[in-house]
Amino acid sequence: MEAAKPVLVVLGSKVDPHVSRVSAWLENDGSVEVKVIDYLDDTYFELSMDESGRYSLCIDGEPLAENYIIWNRVKILPGSELYLKGDDQSAGYAAREWRAFYSLLCGFCGSRVVNSLQSRMCMIKPYQQALAAESGFLVAPSMVTNKKNSVKDFYSENSEKIIMKSLSGAKVKPEGDGGVPFNIMTMRVSSEDLDGASDEQIRYCPHFFQREIVKKYELRVVVVGDRVIPFRIDSQKYKASSLDWRKGHVFDNFKPCAIDDEITKKIKFFMRRMGFFFGSIDIVVDTDGRHWFLECNQDGAWGWLDDIVDGALTRVFATEFMRLLGVNFTCDEGDVALV
Numbered sequence: 001m002e003a004a005k006p007v008l009v010v011l012g013s014k015v016d017p018h019v020s021r022v023s024a025w026l027e028n029d030g031s032v033e034v035k036v037i038d039y040l041d042d043t044y045f046e047l048s049m050d051e052s053g054r055y056s057l058c059i060d061g062e063p064l065a066e067n068y069i070i071w072n073r074v075k076i077l078p079g080s081e082l083y084l085k086g087d088d089q090s091a092g093y094a095a096r097e098w099r100a101f102y103s104l105l106c107g108f109c110g111s112r113v114v115n116s117l118q119s120r121m122c123m124i125k126p127y128q129q130a131l132a133a134e135s136g137f138l139v140a141p142s143m144v145t146n147k148k149n150s151v152k153d154f155y156s157e158n159s160e161k162i163i164m165k166s167l168s169g170a171k172v173k174p175e176g177d178g179g180v181p182f183n184i185m186t187m188r189v190s191s192e193d194l195d196g197a198s199d200e201q202i203r204y205c206p207h208f209f210q211r212e213i214v215k216k217y218e219l220r221v222v223v224v225g226d227r228v229i230p231f232r233i234d235s236q237k238y239k240a241s242s243l244d245w246r247k248g249h250v251f252d253n254f255k256p257c258a259i260d261d262e263i264t265k266k267i268k269f270f271m272r273r274m275g276f277f278f279g280s281i282d283i284v285v286d287t288d289g290r291h292w293f294l295e296c297n298q299d300g301a302w303g304w305l306d307d308i309v310d311g312a313l314t315r316v317f318a319t320e321f322m323r324l325l326g327v328n329f330t331c332d333e334g335d336v337a338l339v
Contacts, residue, residue: 004067005065011073073299074099144207151194155191162188163210220282222305231255231256
């Protein structure tokens with residue numbers, strides 16, 4: 001009797017190009033079976049538990065093989081093509097139920113999940129920066145406060161060069177129906193901004209401030225398992241992208257690059273401390289060549305970077321999943337050169 005293939009279970013949707021690329025590569029290779037519990041497609045599942053607390057999972061009528069891992073790629077984002085169809089109330093309820101089910105699976109399956117539920121417990125930037133500092137990185141002086149006088153003191157202490165970021169990274173929904181939620185981008189804080197803000201406005205919620213680092217260029221480093229793939233971002237090339245490269249996101253700003261072994265060691269140490277199997281790390285290189293850690297997006301988009309390197313990131317994700325499942329593979333020379 002032929003042994004069952006190892007299985008990659010994907011939580012997400014094939015509408016997500018990251019999922020479709022990796023799934024197609026693995027399906028073409030044939031060594032691993034891919035099962036996507038797709039909230040936008042006709043995927044049927046059954047999660048059952050008996051009186052002793054043992055659970056079992058069937059996907060499209062088939063029980064899950066013993067050798068499996070789960071890729072948590074849940075991106076149920078309002079206002080995007082990855083959101084559920086329907087009116088706001090129905091779609092909102094369904095989205096919460098899908099997220100709850102996916103979290104339940106991640107809780108049951110523990111270490112089989114990448115990235116694990118435990119590793120996602122606190123991904124807030126200042127917490128990441130504390131672990132990055134332990135890993136040997138420089139981190140910008142920061143403050144989270146809702147007190148105006150504290151902000152003014154921080155402003156003075158940092159040569160009147162500070163920026164404000166979103167602490168949660170959450171999107172803001174515009175007023176009215178049908179509005180597309182948007183990100184809060186990094187913004188400079190001036191003395192006029194501080195003078196114009198009332199105590200009540202700053203007290204309304206926590207605000208996250210940092211000293212602004214003068215940039216020479218930036219790095220977006222995609223990490224998958226032991227593979228570290230850096231890209232240089234020439235964010236200072238255009239005014240629009242100089243403070244936050246997302247504002248002037250153009251492809252000619254990005255190119256594969258090399259980083260020294262010491263930075264690679266710091267990155268790997270940080271990833272182990274966070275418990276991440278994969279993530280996209282943002283680093284600022286200042287005018288003196290020093291590396292400053294900004295954050296790690298554990299679900300960071302990499303599709304446009306994959307196009308730059310002719311699909312090498314897809315192959316890296318796929319083969320690292322194969323390695324976790326105990327499947328032997330051979331890397332392409334071009335992929336090895338990226339590491």
